[in-house]
Amino acid sequence: MKKRYLYLLLLPGLLFLTVFMIIPIFLTIGTTFINDHGFSIQGYLDFFKDRYFVEILLTTLRVSLFTTILCILLGFPAAYYISKLKQRKKAIMLLLTIFPLLTSPVVRSFSWMVIIGKNGVVNKVLLSIGLIEKPLDILYTPTAIIIGLVHLFLPLIIVTLVGVMENIETDLLKAAESLGASRLAVFSKVVIPLSVPGLVIGSILVFVGSFTAYTTPALLGGKQRVISTFLYQNAITLNEWQVASIVATIMIAVTVLIISIMNGLAKKLNPKG
Amino acid sequence: MALFTLQDISVAYNKQNILKDFNLEIEKGKLVSLLGPSGCGKTTTLRLIAGFLKANEGKFLFKDKDYTKVPVNKRNFGFVFQNYALFPHLSIFDNIAFGLRLRKNSKAEIEKKVMNVLEIVNLKGFEKRYPQELSGGQKQRVAIARALVIEPDILLFDEPLSNLDANLRVNMRVEIRRIQQELGITTVYVSHDQEECFSISDQVAIMNKGVIEQLSDPATIYKYPETKFVADFIGFKNFIDFDERTDTGGKIELSKSGYSFVLDKDARMFNHAGKIGAIRPDDLLIREKGDAGAVQENSLSGRVKVSTYLGRSYQYVVETPIGDFIVNKEMTESYRMGQEIILEIPRNQMVLVD
Amino acid sequence: MQEKNRGLGLFTLLVFLFLLGPLLIISVTSFEGGNILKFPPEELSLRWYENIFHVEMFLVAFKTSILVSLGGNLLALLLGVPAAYALSRVEFKGKSVINAVFVSPILVPGIVLGFAFLRYIVGTYQLPIYAALFVGHTVIMLPFIIRVISSSLSNFDFSIEEAAESLGASKLGTFFTVVLPNIKSGILAAVMIAFLESFNNVDISVYMTGPGVSTFPIQMLTYVENYFDPTISAISVLLMFITAFFMFMVERLMGLSYFTKR
Ligand SMILES: Nc1ncnc2c1ncn2[C@@H]1O[C@H](COP(=O)(O)OP(=O)(O)OP(=O)(O)O)[C@@H](O)[C@H]1O
Numbered sequence: 001m002k003k004r005y006l007y008l009l010l011l012p013g014l015l016f017l018t019v020f021m022i023i024p025i026f027l028t029i030g031t032t033f034i035n036d037h038g039f040s041i042q043g044y045l046d047f048f049k050d051r052y053f054v055e056i057l058l059t060t061l062r063v064s065l066f067t068t069i070l071c072i073l074l075g076f077p078a079a080y081y082i083s084k085l086k087q088r089k090k091a092i093m094l095l096l097t098i099f100p101l102l103t104s105p106v107v108r109s110f111s112w113m114v115i116i117g118k119n120g121v122v123n124k125v126l127l128s129i130g131l132i133e134k135p136l137d138i139l140y141t142p143t144a145i146i147i148g149l150v151h152l153f154l155p156l157i158i159v160t161l162v163g164v165m166e167n168i169e170t171d172l173l174k175a176a177e178s179l180g181a182s183r184l185a186v187f188s189k190v191v192i193p194l195s196v197p198g199l200v201i202g203s204i205l206v207f208v209g210s211f212t213a214y215t216t217p218a219l220l221g222g223k224q225r226v227i228s229t230f231l232y233q234n235a236i237t238l239n240e241w242q243v244a245s246i247v248a249t250i251m252i253a254v255t256v257l258i259i260s261i262m263n264g265l266a267k268k269l270n271p272k273g
Numbered sequence: 274m275a276l277f278t279l280q281d282i283s284v285a286y287n288k289q290n291i292l293k294d295f296n297l298e299i300e301k302g303k304l305v306s307l308l309g310p311s312g313c314g315k316t317t318t319l320r321l322i323a324g325f326l327k328a329n330e331g332k333f334l335f336k337d338k339d340y341t342k343v344p345v346n347k348r349n350f351g352f353v354f355q356n357y358a359l360f361p362h363l364s365i366f367d368n369i370a371f372g373l374r375l376r377k378n379s380k381a382e383i384e385k386k387v388m389n390v391l392e393i394v395n396l397k398g399f400e401k402r403y404p405q406e407l408s409g410g411q412k413q414r415v416a417i418a419r420a421l422v423i424e425p426d427i428l429l430f431d432e433p434l435s436n437l438d439a440n441l442r443v444n445m446r447v448e449i450r451r452i453q454q455e456l457g458i459t460t461v462y463v464s465h466d467q468e469e470c471f472s473i474s475d476q477v478a479i480m481n482k483g484v485i486e487q488l489s490d491p492a493t494i495y496k497y498p499e500t501k502f503v504a505d506f507i508g509f510k511n512f513i514d515f516d517e518r519t520d521t522g523g524k525i526e527l528s529k530s531g532y533s534f535v536l537d538k539d540a541r542m543f544n545h546a547g548k549i550g551a552i553r554p555d556d557l558l559i560r561e562k563g564d565a566g567a568v569q570e571n572s573l574s575g576r577v578k579v580s581t582y583l584g585r586s587y588q589y590v591v592e593t594p595i596g597d598f599i600v601n602k603e604m605t606e607s608y609r610m611g612q613e614i615i616l617e618i619p620r621n622q623m624v625l626v627d
Numbered sequence: 628m629q630e631k632n633r634g635l636g637l638f639t640l641l642v643f644l645f646l647l648g649p650l651l652i653i654s655v656t657s658f659e660g661g662n663i664l665k666f667p668p669e670e671l672s673l674r675w676y677e678n679i680f681h682v683e684m685f686l687v688a689f690k691t692s693i694l695v696s697l698g699g700n701l702l703a704l705l706l707g708v709p710a711a712y713a714l715s716r717v718e719f720k721g722k723s724v725i726n727a728v729f730v731s732p733i734l735v736p737g738i739v740l741g742f743a744f745l746r747y748i749v750g751t752y753q754l755p756i757y758a759a760l761f762v763g764h765t766v767i768m769l770p771f772i773i774r775v776i777s778s779s780l781s782n783f784d785f786s787i788e789e790a791a792e793s794l795g796a797s798k799l800g801t802f803f804t805v806v807l808p809n810i811k812s813g814i815l816a817a818v819m820i821a822f823l824e825s826f827n828n829v830d831i832s833v834y835m836t837g838p839g840v841s842t843f844p845i846q847m848l849t850y851v852e853n854y855f856d857p858t859i860s861a862i863s864v865l866l867m868f869i870t871a872f873f874m875f876m877v878e879r880l881m882g883l884s885y886f887t888k889r
C-alpha cells in the first residue's frame with residue numbers, strides 16, 4: 001500500500017524545527033569550536049581555567065543536587081501516601097499537586113520573596129517569638145534558590161511517583177505482609193525497589209530542570225549567579241556572545257550527559273524495560 | 274457475464290507475494306464467499322476489490338471498464354468491517370446518512386432512504402442512538418445498512434459475524450442472505466466459518482496461500498473437491514495416494530501397493546485425472562471379520578488402533594497395510610481397541626483429487 | 628487510612644503546606660490596602676486589582692502574550708496535527724529519530740534555546756522581535772501538541788477512516804468528517820496545555836524584548852525588580868484562576884493520567 005502522502009505530512013513540522021531550532025542550536029554549538037585559525041577548543045580551556053566560572057558551575061551543580069535530594073526526601077513519602085488514598089481523595093490531592101505545577105514560575109518564585117525576604121513572613125514570625133534578634137538573610141542566597149527550586153519541582157516528582165506507585169499492585173504489598181514483613185520492611189523491600197524507575201525519571205526531571213532553571217535563580221538568587229543567569233548576563237548585558245555560546249554548549253552537554261547516564265541506570269535497574 | 278474480474282493480480286507486502294496471478298470473476302447478483310485458512314489472503318482480496326489496496330500487477334475490471342486505478346471513494350462499493358467501524362461521533366441516522374450526504378442527496382431523500390434501509394435491517398426506532406448504545410448484532414446491522422444505503426454496485430463483507438455469539442451468527446447470516454437476495458446485490462463475503470459460507474453462498478471460493486483452489490457452488494464443493502487441499506479443508510480426512518489409475522468404460526480402476534480398488538465413473542469425475550483418493554471418515558464402513566455381509570471388493574483388513582469417544586459417536590483410527598484411516602461410527606456400532614476388522618471403501622463415496 | 632499512617636499523613640500535610648502555603652500567602656497580600664506588600668495585610672481593599680488595569684505596560688504585554696500564545700498555538704497545530712497523524716499511521720525505520728526531533732524542544736534547556744533564537748532567528752535570520760517571539764513559542768509548543776494529539780490518536784480506530792472512504796469520502800474529507808471530530812477533545816487539551824506552557828514561558832521570551840515588545844511574564848519580572856507593591860500579588864491571583872480553569876478543563880478532557888504518565 002502506498003502511503004507516501006503521509007510522509008509529506010511530517011515535512012512542514014520537520015522543516016520548521018530544522019530551520020528554527022536545529023540549525024540555530026548546531027550553529028551555537030559549532031561556533032564555539034572555531035576561532036580565527038579553524039577548529040579549536042581554546043575557548044573551553046580558557047573557560048575552565050576561570051575560577052569565577054568554575055565556581056558558578058559548581059554552585060549550580062550543588063544547588064541542583066540538593067534540590068533533587070530534597071525533592072526525593074519530601075516527595076517520596078508524600079507520593080506513597082497519596083497513591084494509597086481512595087480514588088476521590090487521591091484525585092483531589094493530585095489536582096492540588098498539579099495546580100502549582102501549572103502555575104507561572106514567576107508567581108511561584110515571587111511568593112517566596114514575600115516569605116523569606118528581609119521583612120518577610122518567616123523573619124517576622126521568628127523575630128516576634130524572639131528566636132532571632134535581627135532578620136535572617138535568606139533571600140538572595142543559594143539557600144533561597146534551593147527553596148524556590150524545591151517548590152518548583154516537588155510537584156513534578158510527586159506526580160511522577162504517584163503514577164508509578166499506582167501500578168504497584170496492592171496484593172503484592174499484602175503478600176509481603178503475609179510473609180512476615182513489617183510495614184517498614186514492605187516499604188523498603190517492595191515499594192522502594194518497584195518505584196525506582198519513577199524515581200529515576202523524576203530525579204532526571206528535577207536535576208536537569210534545576211540545572212537549567214532561569215526564573216527562580218533570577219528572582220531569588222540576587223547577585224548569586226547560576227549557570228543559566230550567567231548565560232543570560234553574557235548574552236544580553238555583556239554582549240559576550242562567544243562566552244554565552246560556550247556556556248550554552250556546556251549546559252546542553254551536561255543535560256545530555258545526565259539524561260543518558262540516568263537512562264542507562266534506569267534500564268539496568270528495571271529489567272522489565 | 275461477469276460483473277467484475279480480477280485479472281492476473283499480484284499483491285506483495287514487503288516483497289513477499291500474498292496474491293500471485295490471482296484470477297476471479299463474479300457474476301451480477303451472486304453472493305460469492307471466500308473461504309480458507311487464516312492468512313491465505315481473503316482480506317487482502319477483499320481490500321483489493323474495495324480499492325484500499327493497490328495491486329502490484331494485474332487488472333481489476335468492473336463492467337468491462339478498467340477500475341484498477343479508481344480510488345476507493347469513487348468506486349461505490351459497500352464495505353462491512355469485522356469490527357463494524359461505525360463512526361462513534363455520529364448517531365445511527367447520521368452514520369447511515371454519511372454516504373448519502375456525500376452524494377448530495379436532498380434532505381427528504383436522505384430521510385426516506387435511511388428510514389427505508391433501517392426497516393430492511395429491522396432497526397426502526399434506533400436512529401437517534403449512538404453506536405456505543407447498541408449491541409454487537411445491532412451495530413453489525415447498522416454497518417450493513419450504512420453500506421447498503423448508497424446502493425453499492427458490490428457489497429463486501431469481511432468476517433462480519435465473527436464478533437457475535439453463535440446464535441446471533443446464525444440469525445444474522447440468514448438476514449444477510451435475505452437482504453442480499455431481495456436487493457439482488459452482488460456480494461463478496463469473507464469468512465473462515467465453513468458452515469456460514471456454505472449456507473449463504475451461491476458460490477464458494479476455497480483459497481490457499483493466495484490462490485483460489487476451487488470455485489464452485491457449495492454442493493459441488495462439498496461433494497466433489499478438486500484438490501487435496503480443498504478435500505482436506507472440507508473434511509475428507511483420509512487420502513490414498515494411488516500408484517496407478519486406469520479408466521475403463523464406466524469404471525475407474527486404482528491400485529496401491531498391490532491392493533486394487535474400483536470406482537464408478539461419475540460425470541464430474543470423468544474429466545478428472547487426479548490419482549489421490551479422498552474419503553470422509555463418516556463414509557468408510559467397518560465390518561467384523563467373518564461377517565457374512567462382508568464384500569471382498571474395495572476392502573482391506575485392518576486393526577483398530579485408537580478409539581476416541583466423541584459424545585454422539587466414536588472415532589477410530591484403523592491401521593491397514595496401505596496406511597491409517599480415520600473412521601467415524603455411531604454409538605450403536607462399537608469396536609474394541611486392537612480388534613481385527615475389515616475396512617470397506619464404498620464404491621461411490623471416494624473422490625479423486627489432484 | 629488507618630491510625631498507623633498518621634505520621635505519614637502529617638508529613639504529607641506539611642509537604643502540601645509548603646507547596647500551597649506560598650500561593651495562599653500572596654493571594655492574601657493582594658488584598659492589601661496600604662502601599663507596601665506585607666503579610667498579613669493591614670487593611671483590606673481591591674485597589675491593587677484596579678491598579679493592574681492602570682499600568683499601561685501590563686496591558687500591552689498581556690495583549691502581546693495572548694497574541695503570541697494563540698498565534699503560535701495555531702501554527703503549532705497546523706504543523707503538529709498532520710505530523711502527529713502521520714506518526715500514528717506509519718511505521719518506518721527512522722521513526723524514533725523523527726519522534727525525538729519533535730520532542731527535542733522540551734529537552735534542550737529553555738534558556739539555551741532562547742539564546743540560540745536570539746542569536747540566529749533575531750540575529751542572522753533578521754526576523755523582527757515580534758515574529759521571532761511567535762516562531763520561538765511555536766517551537767516550544769509543538770512537542771506538547773504532538774504528544775497530546777498522538778496519545779489521543781492512539782485510541783483512534785483507523786478502520787472507520789476506511790469506512791468513510793468506502794462510502795465516498797476523499798482523504799481530506801475523511802480527515803475532517805471522521806478523524807477530527809473523534810480527536811477534538813485531545814486537540815482542545817493540547818491547545819490548553821501548549822497555551823499554558825507558552826503563556827508562562829520566561830526562558831525564551833526573556834531574550835526577546837524590544838521597544839514596546841515584551842511578554843506578560845517578562846513584564847512581571849521587570850516590575851518586581853523595580854517595585855515591591857501588591858500589584859504582582861493581584862496579578863498572581865488572576866493567573867491562578869486562569870491556571871485552575873485550564874487544569875480542570877484538561878482533567879475533564881484527558882483525565883488525570885495525562886499528568887501522572889511519564
Ligand atoms: N499490512 C500488512 N503488512 C504485511 N503483511 C501483511 C499485511 N496485511 C496482511 N499481511 C499478510 O498477508 C497475508 C494474507 O493476509 P490476509 O489478511 O489477507 O489473510 P486472511 O485470509 O484475511 O486471514 P484471516 O482469516 O486471519 O483474516 C498474511 O500472511 C499476512 O501476514
Ligand SMILES: [Mg+2]
Pocket residue numbers: 315316317
Ligand atoms: Mg482477514
